[in-house]
Amino acid sequence: MMVCEYKPGLEGIPAAQSSISNVDGQKGILEYRGIQIEELAEKSTFLETAYLLIWGELPTSEELAAFEYEVRYHRRIKYRICDMMKCFPESGHPMDALQASAAALGLFYARRDLNNPIYIRNAVVRLIAKIPTMVAAFQLMRNGNDPVRPRDDLDYSANFLYMLNEQEPDSLAARIFDVCLILHAEHTMNASTFSARVTASTLTDPYAVVASAVGTLGGPLHGGANEEVIQMLEEIGSVENVRPYIEDCLERKSKIMGFGHRVYKIKDPRATILQNLAEQLFAKFGQDKYYDIAQEIERVVEEKLGHKGIYPNVDFYSGLVYRKLGIPTDLFTPVFAIARVAGWLAHWKEQLEENRIFRPSQVYDGKRGIPYMPIEHR
Numbered sequence: 001m002m003v004c005e006y007k008p009g010l011e012g013i014p015a016a017q018s019s020i021s022n023v024d025g026q027k028g029i030l031e032y033r034g035i036q037i038e039e040l041a042e043k044s045t046f047l048e049t050a051y052l053l054i055w056g057e058l059p060t061s062e063e064l065a066a067f068e069y070e071v072r073y074h075r076r077i078k079y080r081i082c083d084m085m086k087c088f089p090e091s092g093h094p095m096d097a098l099q100a101s102a103a104a105l106g107l108f109y110a111r112r113d114l115n116n117p118i119y120i121r122n123a124v125v126r127l128i129a130k131i132p133t134m135v136a137a138f139q140l141m142r143n144g145n146d147p148v149r150p151r152d153d154l155d156y157s158a159n160f161l162y163m164l165n166e167q168e169p170d171s172l173a174a175r176i177f178d179v180c181l182i183l184h185a186e187h188t189m190n191a192s193t194f195s196a197r198v199t200a201s202t203l204t205d206p207y208a209v210v211a212s213a214v215g216t217l218g219g220p221l222h223g224g225a226n227e228e229v230i231q232m233l234e235e236i237g238s239v240e241n242v243r244p245y246i247e248d249c250l251e252r253k254s255k256i257m258g259f260g261h262r263v264y265k266i267k268d269p270r271a272t273i274l275q276n277l278a279e280q281l282f283a284k285f286g287q288d289k290y291y292d293i294a295q296e297i298e299r300v301v302e303e304k305l306g307h308k309g310i311y312p313n314v315d316f317y318s319g320l321v322y323r324k325l326g327i328p329t330d331l332f333t334p335v336f337a338i339a340r341v342a343g344w345l346a347h348w349k350e351q352l353e354e355n356r357i358f359r360p361s362q363v364y365d366g367k368r369g370i371p372y373m374p375i376e377h378r
C-alpha cells in the first residue's frame with residue numbers, strides 16, 4: 001500500500017468525489033451544481049437551491065411546487081419534541097439545543113430504509129422543514145414563551161422570521177434572509193460536511209448525520225465564528241480602536257474572527273454579497289455603527305495580512321445582516337445550520353450512492369512493547 005505523507009487538517013487531500021459544489025479559491029468563485037453563487041443569490045430561492053443541491057438539477061415549476069408543499073406540510077414539530085426542549089436549560093447554547101433536537105427526530109422516524117427513495121425524500125423534507133421550527137421554538141421557550149405555530153400562508157424564510165419574532169416580517173427583510181440561506185447552503189468539503197459524510201458512511205440514520213454535522217459547525221473556527229465577530233465588534237466599540245485592537249491580536253498571535261479560509265486566498269464571494277445585503281438593510285432600516293467598525297477592520301486586516309491571503313470569509317458580514325433582522329447573536333450559528341442542512345443532505349445522498357465506510361489510517365508515534373506495570377509498583 002502507498003504510504004502518504006501526514007497532513008494536519010488533511011489540507012489538500014480529497015476526501016470524496018463530489019459533483020455538488022465547487023470552489024476556485026484563487027479566483028473567488030463558488031458554484032452549486034455548476035451555477036455561480038451570484039446568480040443563485042439574485043434569481044433563486046432557498047428551497048429551489050436546496051432542491052438543486054440535493055437532486056442535482058433545478059426543479060421544474062411542478063417539482064418545486066410539490067417540494068414547497070411537502071416542506072410546508074412538515075413544518076410542525078411534535079409536542080413531545082417541544083416538551084423535551086422545554087426541559088433544556090435556558091442558559092444553554094441554541095446550537096446544543098439544535099443538535100439534541102435534530103438527533104431526537106431519529107427517535108420518531110426510526111425506520112432506516114436507505115435504499116428506498118421515498119424514505120430519502122421524506123427525511124430530506126422533514127429535516128429541512130423542522131429545523132427552523134426547532135430553532136425558533138427554543139428561542140421562544142428559553143424566554144418563557146410558548147412556541148409559535150408555523151403559518152401556512154408564509155413562505156419558508158418569512159415563516160421562520162415570523163416564528164422567531166411573532167410578527168410577519170417586512171418583505172425585503174424576508175427576501176434578504178432567504179438569500180442568506182442560499183449563500184450558506186453548501187460549501188464543498190468543509191469540516192461539518194466532512195463530519196456528515198463520515199457519519200453517513202456508517203449507514204446510520206439521516207438525523208444522526210445532521211446532528212453530528214450541527215455539532216461540528218458550532219465551533220469558533222467554523223460556523224461559530226459569526227457570533228464571535230459580533231463580540232469582537234462590541235469589544236472594539238469604535239473605529240479609532242480598530243487598529244490597536246488588530247495590532248494587539250497579531251502580536252498575541254490570536255485569530256481575527258471572520259477572516260481567513262483554507263481555500264479562499266481572496267475575499268470570499270459570499271462575504272461580498274452579504275456586505276451588499278447589509279447595506280440594503282441599513283438603507284431601509286437605518287445604519288449600524290458596527291458597520292463602520294467592520295469596514296475599518298477589513299481595511300486594517302488587508303493591510304497587515306493581505307499578503308498571506310487573509311480576507312473576510314462568509315462569517316464576517318453575516319452577523320451584521322442577522323442583527324439588523326432582529327436575530328439574537330447566539331442564533332447566528334443555528335441560522336447557518338438551517339441553511340447548511342441542504343448541503344449536508346446532498347452529501348448524505350451522494351455518499352449513499354457509492355458508499356464505502358471512512359476508515360483512514362494514522363501515523364502512530366507512541367510507545368510499543370511496554371510491559372504492564374502492576375498498580376502497586378507505579
Ligand code: SDX
Nearest residue numbers: 187190221222223225255256257258259260261262313315
Ligand atoms: C467557515 O471550510 C469551509 O468551507 C468553511 C466555511 C463553510 O462555508 O463551510 O467557509 C465556513 O468555517 C468560515 C471560517 C470561519 N472561521 C473564522 O473566521 C475563524 C478565523 N479564521 C481562522 O482560524 C482560519 O483562517 C481558518 C480556520 C478559517 C482556516 O484555517 P487554516 O486553513 O488551518 O489556516 P491556519 O490557521 O493554518 O492559518 C494559516 C496562516 C497562519 O499564519 P502563519 O503561521 O502561516 O504565519 O494564516 C494565519 C495563521 O496565523 N491566519 C490568520 C487568520 N487566519 C489564518 N491570522 C489572523 N487571523 C486570522 N483569522
